[in-house]
Amino acid sequence: MAKLIIVVDKAQDWAPFHQYDGVMTLPAYLKWSAKNKQRTRVINLCRQSQYLGSGYYCSLLAEARGHHVVPSVRAFNKFNRHEIADIAEEIPGTILTQLNKALVDETNTQLIFNIYFGETEHKALKKVASYLFDAFSVPILRVELQKKVSWQVKTLKIGSVHKLNEHEQSLFGNTLERYSHKIWRVEPTNRKYKYDLAVLVDPKEKFPPCTPKSLELFNKAAKRAAMDTEQIGVRDIHRLAEFDGLFIRETTGVNHHTFHMALKAEREGLAVIDDPNSILRCGNKVYLQTLFEQHKVPMPDGIMLFKQDEDNLERAADTLGLPLVLKIPDGSFSRGVVKVKTLTELRSQLTALFEQSAIILAQRYTFTEYDWRIGILNGTPIFACKYFMARNHWQIYKHGKAKTESGGFSTCAITEVPAHVLDTAIRACAPIGDSLYGVDIKQDGDKVYVIEVNDNPNIDDGVEDLYLGNKLYDMLVEDFIRRIELKR
Template structure:
């Protein structure tokens, strides 16, 4: 379990807040030694933020001790190297417009306010505060705005906790509680958590990779193994260093916060599922097609079509005939995947897909009643399901204007999966990595084709866990612990 340390110049600076044994002066922090292999998270609230001041030295020596500290030395250097002026000048036009709109009724010429871990008391400026915190991850930012022709940033400084008013202290405490709940969380008397795991979810996602019940079952398995679980969202990116591991349970994409969080977590030394390389490799069907060809993984015959080529229709039709399947490289849940049966249909669909991607993958169409989904974890099969096609449709998902339909499923034991299906699934994962994958395959008699490898496979209660039950979640937790111990 990570230890949270709060460093202040004077202990009296922390007097208005909850008394916590992790609050230390800088000299005491430098003498303190963590338990063996324990991760340490430091929030630096020292008064002297200038170069070679106590705040600067706190972050400098924390990084030397391999502790994860906020502000980082890089954040301090942004202030000392005048990068702030560049940030002010490069403020996106959208934010400038939001700023003008938020303050349109203000009669003042200047406005000064604080940002605490990306939050502010001024509701109209919350997006603006979040943007500044992403650029300058500092516990307290003191921002001064000035109105000339339009509102602009006059100055940004590192704020000091000991200068906060009583009202500001209350809001700071509320935000810190949300940002780092460790200060207020009381551990059960008879249980000491050894590991902290962040589970990234999106409560508003339409097709999440886990049901609420499956997340609950995973949390219970983690608790049995002395692992503490906390659900986080995209806005918690700056908190990642508090944890030992990150489990991404939100649909991933490369040009997306899920990928950025995976990268940051890996840099912070966390065990990550799914890791950035897996997201990169699995997130592009063109890449997978090339990878499968290089490693002799059985897959449907495919051809890359380029936007500016004039013979795409003839090339694909001559190679595979009709019907065939067209795919954008980064589609998910059957989106961006179409079947074309005529040249007219082919031409229209290709033009539409080229609006989304410069390369389209064309594949030979093979009809089957179901697709195999083999779950693979650390190079070993985890679960096996048959996903049947949606009624009167050629795919598992049938997306309508108002609703999405899906076919049925059948979960079975790994021992009941044909050996050549398992072998193809494991062969497909081997060049990608050792993370958690869901391999989609089609079986036509003795022939097997790997359609794709998903880096963020569904694990829904009553579906993927139907055969193994709680054991599936225990296996996931055990593998996370193995990964965490390896990082240490």
């Protein structure tokens, strides 16, 4: 768990709030940080936000020490260079629409309010406040709205804690407590756990990458290694700074909150699995196709089809033959993947898929009774399974209107996997990163083909852990601790 430090210009600036031994003046913080090497979170409440003022220096020196600080130097520079003058042009239309809907009954033409760590007392402006905090991450953001034809953001300023009235002090204190979560809790000297890990899950997800039982087994392994775990959801994004690491156990996507959570966690200095680069690279089959071509990783013959090209039909059929497989770039769990047997099917499916993506990947069809799934962690194989095709189907998953069926599986020791399969799995992950991956490979005699690399592979009790048991979870925990220690 990170140590939270609050830096103020004068001790009396903190007088209205709860006493906390982490509140320091800038000179005291610099002396403290010179002696302490633990992971540190700094909230900079210094009064002077201008270039080379005390607030600017606080953030500058905090970043030099490797501490995560709010506001960052970059945030200060946005205000000092007057980049916010054109803020109305930068705000997405969806946010401006939300702003005008929220204030549709407002009779005044001017509204001034504060945003505290992304929150405001104006409930209707919740989404606007959250967006502005992400764009201009300062503890107190003073916002002036003006209505001409429609509502627009007129000015943004960095607010000062010493200028807050009693009501505003109460709002600020309550918001800071939620933002920091553990700020008022005094850590016991005999603290049981050395590390804190957030596990992102969605209890309502239909096909989660972990069963409840496997999450429980992971939690037990973490506690054996002095790591505390807490399951969090999308609404806990502002709590990430409380933790040392983030383990995403929810199906990821680039245009999804999991990607934004990974990005924020990485910015906060957490060890992250799945890291944002892995999500970005594994989340698009067109990207992987190009990457594998560059690094000579074996894969099924494939071509990219573009929506605007008129010769897609002939080019795909002539190059790959029929049947062939069409894939939208970001499909998962066999969704967005179709097999076509005739030119009529090819024409129909291309028309439908081009409604979802400007590029479709076409690949040569190769039938196998099963796909290898090789789990790779930090470049090392940790589990191996054979996933068999669903009954009377050519894929592992068969999606019906009422239910989804899947084929069987067989888990084996890494030593039982053919050497060229393991070698190909490792080679496929090397240009992507050092995170946790699940590599899907088809084996046709001596030939192997990488179908895809998953950044968020399933680890289910009784399946992927069937051979190693608890040891698999111990390996995951050990690697998280290694990553956390490297961050420190």
